[in-house]
Amino acid sequence: MSSMFDVVVVGAGPGGIASAAIAAEAGLRVCLIDDNRGPGGQIWRGMRPQSNTKRPHAREFIDWNERLGGTTCTMWADTQVIDYLAPNTLRVERDGESCDVSYRKLIIATGARERFLPFPGWTLPGVTGAGGLQALVKSGLEVAEKRVVVAGTGPLLLAIAAGLRDAGAKVLAIYEQSPTSRLINLSLTLLSHPGKIVEGIGYALTLRGIPYRTGCWVTSAEGSTHLTQVTVTNGRTRWTHDCDYLASGFHLVPNLELPLLLGCAISDGYVKTSEFQQSSVPDVACVGEVTGIGGLDKALLEGEIAGWFAAGRENKARELSRRLRKFQDFAHRLDQAFALRSELRNLCQPETIVCRCEDIAFSSLQRCTSWREAKLHTRCGMGACQGRICGPQTEFLFDWRSVSVRPPIYPASVSSVAGRPDTARGASETLEHV
Amino acid sequence: MTDSFIIKVNQSEVRVTSETSVAAAMMMAGAHCRISVRGEHRAPLCGMGICMECRATVNGLKHQRTCQLLCAPAMEVVTE
Numbered sequence: 001m002s003s004m005f006d007v008v009v010v011g012a013g014p015g016g017i018a019s020a021a022i023a024a025e026a027g028l029r030v031c032l033i034d035d036n037r038g039p040g041g042q043i044w045r046g047m048r049p050q051s052n053t054k055r056p057h058a059r060e061f062i063d064w065n066e067r068l069g070g071t072t073c074t075m076w077a078d079t080q081v082i083d084y085l086a087p088n089t090l091r092v093e094r095d096g097e098s099c100d101v102s103y104r105k106l107i108i109a110t111g112a113r114e115r116f117l118p119f120p121g122w123t124l125p126g127v128t129g130a131g132g133l134q135a136l137v138k139s140g141l142e143v144a145e146k147r148v149v150v151a152g153t154g155p156l157l158l159a160i161a162a163g164l165r166d167a168g169a170k171v172l173a174i175y176e177q178s179p180t181s182r183l184i185n186l187s188l189t190l191l192s193h194p195g196k197i198v199e200g201i202g203y204a205l206t207l208r209g210i211p212y213r214t215g216c217w218v219t220s221a222e223g224s225t226h227l228t229q230v231t232v233t234n235g236r237t238r239w240t241h242d243c244d245y246l247a248s249g250f251h252l253v254p255n256l257e258l259p260l261l262l263g264c265a266i267s268d269g270y271v272k273t274s275e276f277q278q279s280s281v282p283d284v285a286c287v288g289e290v291t292g293i294g295g296l297d298k299a300l301l302e303g304e305i306a307g308w309f310a311a312g313r314e315n316k317a318r319e320l321s322r323r324l325r326k327f328q329d330f331a332h333r334l335d336q337a338f339a340l341r342s343e344l345r346n347l348c349q350p351e352t353i354v355c356r357c358e359d360i361a362f363s364s365l366q367r368c369t370s371w372r373e374a375k376l377h378t379r380c381g382m383g384a385c386q387g388r389i390c391g392p393q394t395e396f397l398f399d400w401r402s403v404s405v406r407p408p409i410y411p412a413s414v415s416s417v418a419g420r421p422d423t424a425r426g427a428s429e430t431l432e433h434v
Numbered sequence: 435m436t437d438s439f440i441i442k443v444n445q446s447e448v449r450v451t452s453e454t455s456v457a458a459a460m461m462m463a464g465a466h467c468r469i470s471v472r473g474e475h476r477a478p479l480c481g482m483g484i485c486m487e488c489r490a491t492v493n494g495l496k497h498q499r500t501c502q503l504l505c506a507p508a509m510e511v512v513t514e
Binding site for chain 1: 450451453454455457458459461462464466470471472474475476477478479480481482483484485486487489497501502504505
């Protein structure tokens with residue numbers, strides 16, 4: 001089975017929705033693909049048109065969702081892109097069935113995922129991502145009266161703590177690994193972003209009463225079958241908290257699997273884009289977090305630019321792209337402010353698991369010299385998540401470059417992969433490219 | 435709030451709604467999702483379908499990413 005569209009957009013978060021809505025409003029045949037059950041991405045996870053408008057960013061969601069709903073855009077939810085077959089054709093899988101989708105223009109808006117770092121006890125039930133716990137609460141997890149420690153790094157920790165508290169959790173503290181000096185630099189930057197300041201103050205008010213401690217990090221999590229305690233340090237002393245959950249996340253890393261599969265050039269960890277969000281590959285644009293972690297406003301603006309450009313409205317795209325510089329600059333400053341401190345490299349014990357899929361311990365990886373060697377000798381990164389979790393960790397711990405992809409880029413059924421026209425080639429190349 | 439119903443997680447019952455993910459239901463039931471290669475108990479980490487730690491058997495189907503799956507009446511979920 002195959003389908004043909006003028007524009008295919010992969011990822012239905014803010015950037016994807018904006019580009020799809022604008023391209024479809026211009027009369028193009030658009031298909032919007034997402035792995036989740038419905039549009040929204042992570043920031044708008046679980047929101048519905050009738051959602052409470054007081055929830056952060058609900059207004060933008062309602063507006064854009066309405067715009068998208070007013071078009072003929074085709075939405076494929078619960079759909080994974082697994083391979084790039086021929087020029088301008090992707091293979092996707094929905095409910096175990098595969099089909100091919102062709103496009104004149106592709107817009108990639110695959111967003112970002114949380115970065116996790118390993119420390120003793122981080123695999124215990126009860127230790128979740130920070131954004132991870134937030135996502136679970138948005139999908140029905142009750143945390144009323146639960147004691148939660150929020151830790152790691154990044155601007156999201158504040159929003160996450162506020163959300164947990166609204167859901168009834170007792171947030172014991174927020175521990176931000178970045179030192180105060182760096183965060184002060186960032187807040188000076190925020191002066192040129194009025195919207196961000198309002199948002200920041202809003203969170204600060206909500207968080208009144210929750211200690212926000214900078215320059216502190218979790219060194220271990222303890223418990224037998226479930227988390228019962230965490231140990232925290234500021235580099236000089238250590239202390240503990242009894243708790244039910246540790247929500248631990250270290251800012252975000254872009255989901256580059258699809259851009260890499262297509263051969264898009266990467267620069268400083270993000271997809272390199274020219275004017276109008278175009279990547280180095282013809283007919284492929286990238287928007288949102290894959291071009292730099294900058295949040296909602298940047299993603300929406302980039303989505304609009306790519307949408308207008310796909311629709312052939314270059315003037316409109318150019319007009320909007322003048323506003324982009326400020327957001328890109330902000331993304332860069334976020335990366336600097338929340339850069340990881342070197343002490344976080346020393347948390348693992350020899351037996352601490354790094355690759356959770358295959359249970360590969362830190363000591364096994366210390367014996368390897370590269371990501372490729374680790375994959376071949378230990379199976380690190382060869383499990384179900386395909387290195388999405390341990391890849392960014394080993395980049396930080398060992399300075400390995402883990403960015404390499406082989407199809408299928410998402411676990412797929414054998415029949416979906418078997419139909420690949422060049423299966424034979426794939427087999428012979430496997431050893432060279434792992 | 436939509437109507438609630440009961441699903442079965444291992445041997446216990448947990449009350450959920452049609453907007454509850456199976457992963458959230460498992461956590462509320464105090465169950466872990468899978469047992470790792472070396473025998474550790476594992477529970478959801480990323481909450482967004484990427485880490486694969488929340489895989490469990492749902493209505494007899496193995497390896498379901500429970501954080502991406504909503505509860506339905508009479509569902510039976512088993513740790514794997």
